[in-house]
Amino acid sequence: MQPSSINNYDPTQTKSWKELDLHFNEIKNQSLIDLFKEEPNRLAHLSFDEGNFYFDFSKNHLTKKTLSLFASLANEMGLSEAKKALFQGQKINKTENRSVLHTALRNPADRPIIVEGENIMPLVSEELKKMKDFSIQLHQGEHLGYTSKKIQNIVNIGIGGSDLGPNMVCEALKPYWIKGIQTYFVSNVDASHIDPLLQKLDPATTLFIIASKTFTTQETMTNAMTARNWFIEHASEQEIKKHFAAVSTNEEKVREFGIDLQNMFKFWDWVGGRYSLWSSIGLSIVCTVGYDNFSKLLKGAQEMDDHFMQAPFEMNAPTLMAFIGVWYNNFFKTQTQAILPYDQRLAYFSKYLQQADMESNGKSTDRNGDQVKYETGQIIWGEPGTNGQHAFYQLIHQGTKMIPCDFIAAALPAHDKMNHHDKLMANFIAQTEALMKGKDAASVKSELEQQGMSPEEIKALLPFKVFDGNRPTSTLLMDKLSPENLGGLIALYEHKIFVQGFIWNVFSFDQWGVELGKQLAGNILDEIKTGDVHQSHDDSTRKMIRKYLSHQGS
Numbered sequence: 313m314q315p316s317s318i319n320n321y322d323p324t325q326t327k328s329w330k331e332l333d334l335h336f337n338e339i340k341n342q343s344l345i346d347l348f349k350e351e352p353n354r355l356a357h358l359s360f361d362e363g364n365f366y367f368d369f370s371k372n373h374l375t376k377k378t379l380s381l382f383a384s385l386a387n388e389m390g391l392s393e394a395k396k397a398l399f400q401g402q403k404i405n406k407t408e409n410r411s412v413l414h415t416a417l418r419n420p421a422d423r424p425i426i427v428e429g430e431n432i433m434p435l436v437s438e439e440l441k442k443m444k445d446f447s448i449q450l451h452q453g454e455h456l457g458y459t460s461k462k463i464q465n466i467v468n469i470g471i472g473g474s475d476l477g478p479n480m481v482c483e484a485l486k487p488y489w490i491k492g493i494q495t496y497f498v499s500n501v502d503a504s505h506i507d508p509l510l511q512k513l514d515p516a517t518t519l520f521i522i523a524s525k526t527f528t529t530q531e532t533m534t535n536a537m538t539a540r541n542w543f544i545e546h547a548s549e550q551e552i553k554k555h556f557a558a559v560s561t562n563e564e565k566v567r568e569f570g571i572d573l574q575n576m577f578k579f580w581d582w583v584g585g586r587y588s589l590w591s592s593i594g595l596s597i598v599c600t601v602g603y604d605n606f607s608k609l610l611k612g613a614q615e616m617d618d619h620f621m622q623a624p625f626e627m628n629a630p631t632l633m634a635f636i637g638v639w640y641n642n643f644f645k646t647q648t649q650a651i652l653p654y655d656q657r658l659a660y661f662s663k664y665l666q667q668a669d670m671e672s673n674g675k676s677t678d679r680n681g682d683q684v685k686y687e688t689g690q691i692i693w694g695e696p697g698t699n700g701q702h703a704f705y706q707l708i709h710q711g712t713k714m715i716p717c718d719f720i721a722a723a724l725p726a727h728d729k730m731n732h733h734d735k736l737m738a739n740f741i742a743q744t745e746a747l748m749k750g751k752d753a754a755s756v757k758s759e760l761e762q763q764g765m766s767p768e769e770i771k772a773l774l775p776f777k778v779f780d781g782n783r784p785t786s787t788l789l790m791d792k793l794s795p796e797n798l799g800g801l802i803a804l805y806e807h808k809i810f811v812q813g814f815i816w817n818v819f820s821f822d823q824w825g826v827e828l829g830k831q832l833a834g835n836i837l838d839e840i841k842t843g844d845v846h847q848s849h850d851d852s853t854r855k856m857i858r859k860y861l862s863h864q865g866s
């Protein structure tokens with residue numbers, strides 16, 4: 313049970329929320345530039361260094377008072393107790409009656425965490441050791457393929473949390489890849505994903521990691537079976553044990569599939585799918601970048617956990633990011649949050665965060681089982697800069713919607729081409745300035761005059777060239793995109809999601825909404841196979857199934 317000081321309040325009915333409402337009316341029309349003018353120490357109040365990260369929240373529509381009102385809201389709702397409940401393994405995932413302990417996966421081995429009377433840290437350490445040994449055997453050529461060749465290709469077959477996290481991390485840590493190893497990720501049940509990959513792979517040098525918490529997910533099991541069939545076209549079934557590993561909580565299903573239990577890596581029901589990259593779901597990461605780098609990733613995350621637990625709300629990066637997100641979502645009524653990493657290695661970061669955030673906080677039933685009467689989860693999206701600048705930034709700069717943006721970059725690149733990196737960073741810095749300052753009519757006019765335009769031409773063009781500015785951004789600059797910093801970055805957003813879900817009074821760790829689609833797809837698949845289309849469908853759905861069937865055999 314939750315301690316009594318965790319309050320399942322409708323946040324909008326709290327005293328602090330009402331004060332935030334009044335405060336919102338006071339500052340909603342103040343421009344960012346005005347806020348800077350009014351508060352000489354604004355930057356000092358709203359930026360800080362934490363470990364290898366520098367956070368700048370000053371270009372946001374808020375003041376020190378906004379954050380202290382949010383801190384009161386968090387106190388009123390019992391955030392500190394909720395954090396303890398999370399870290400101590402209380403069953404805060406109530407609808408599934410589970411603890412939520414991804415933080416235990418990066419907890420130092422000598423700090424016990426007790427779940428149902430058992431210290432789970434030895435289990436965690438044992439699995440980490442197994443992953444370490446497996447990867448060493450692979451890299452040192454002790455674990456060889458069926459023709460005694462070294463494994464060179466790793467294929468992770470999984471979807472959702474069993475794909476997005478490891479895929480994002482492997483991409484982000486490209487400079488750390490072990491020489492001679494190439495890693496691929498297959499997720500979509502569309503065979504256009506796995507087919508071209510199998511065509512180019514050599515079965516003798518390929519290891520498949522079947523990553524699925526449940527080991528029942530339709531997409532993953534279909535792709536796993538295709539990989540298995542492809543493999544035994546080339547080798548005997550006995551050789552499967554050298555080329556297939558499983559990561560799952562479901563031993564029975566792994567055995568049924570025919571994977572040697574020696575090659576099975578466990579995790580536990582207290583690890584949520586979208587928070588699982590720290591567990592043995594990270595096996596593809598370990599095989600790709602080596603165990604040392606994986607343990608640095610864990611260490612970076614653990615340091616962020618400590619910061620989250622220890623720093624006061626006003627200096628607590630994930631908590632502040634959560635406050636800012638709620639501020640825009642519920643007071644400014646923004647709908648989306650852009651994640652803009654100025655680093656090509658973070659190309660999959662926003663995709664990863666889409667699941668982490670939207671599957672966690674895309675809820676409309678509160679923790680009391682009532683329908684919420686306020687907005688919850690934000691729509692997360694984004695692309696790396698500078699590519700995004702040439703695609704969707706126009707709307708961020710001059711569109712009708714306010715889109716809070718997180719700008720993320722590493723000061724030091726992993727390459728030596730500073731002529732590229734300086735340009736990347738100049739754009740990174742320039743965009744937040746441009747979004748805040750915009751361009752007023754007077755500057756546009758003088759610019760056009762300098763270009764020799766007539767007053768009539770200037771009058772016609774001027775409205776299009778004026779930028780209102782006043783668009784909010786948060787900036788995170790790290791020294792470099794190392795495994796430690798990446799771990800910290802991911803944990804930062806994990807905790808932000810936790811705090812937001814807590815304030816919105818929703819359960820962030822279940823995902824019942826994705827179940828209905830899975831169920832209906834199962835029914836429709838049966839109808840496709842038998843041709844017996846049920847009358848119970850609505851007209852539109854029934855016709856679509858029939859249309860699809862009419863193409864078969866053509």
Ligand code: F6P
Binds near residue numbers: 525527532671823826
């Ligand atoms: O999309 C729903 C979901 O349950 C995710 O939460 C999870 O990450 C994904 O499916 C994959 O599940 P599994 O690891 O069990 O195959």
